[in-house]
Amino acid sequence: MDIQAWVACVQLALAPDLISADKLMVHQYQDNFDREILVQVNNHFSKGVELPDYRSDSFIAFILSKPTIKDETISLHAFRPKNKPGELWIKMKSRLSFETDPDTVIEELTDQLVTDLQQRLLQCAGLDASELSARLKSVIGGPAWLASEIDVVSTDESVRVYLPAFETAVDVPERFAGHFYIKLLGPEHPAIVGALQAN
Secondary structure, three states: OOHHHHHHHHHHHHOOOOOOHHHEEEEEEEEOOOHHHHHHHHHHHHHOOOOOOOOOOOHHHHHHOOOEEEOOEEEEEEEEEOOOOOEEEEEEEOHHHHOOOHHHOOOOOOHHHHHHHHHHHHHHOOOOOOOOEEEEEEOOOHHHHHHOOOEEEEOOOOEEEEEEEEEOOOOOOHHHOOEEEEEEEOOOOHHHHHHHHHO
């Protein structure tokens, strides 16, 4: 399982003509998804409550992470929730964040875009994902994205996934500007394994 390569594939698919793979650094996190942690982090920022000690690869560390561009290195963040096998949550930079004149670019978060990104991840893992259909599950803001679930609808003929995603504007404070967050299914996700076995 090469999480680094998968995440790089997805970032490159988002801005294929603007960045190169050798500029990407992927930070990986693996921990249980825990809604109580979301409450703790919210209380930290809204009420000043101190956060508990946490590991560098923990869910808390992932929540606090932001994708950045520094000295031409693009830092991305990937979380694999242990209690949601096969899911891969990615924080990366939006296409607009690489444009020299973002005002001239019209980019929309669409069903087609999330389908392309989901298919690209699976293709990078060596799977034919051309028949997979994805839909955008639009959310607003990081907390809503973290709390939102991937929905999988399976029938005898197909699998359709609803993927939580959002992006930030580029004309906001730098720490929050030009981010693209998406939850995807990895090749080992039960829905993907089942769909491939059915074909």
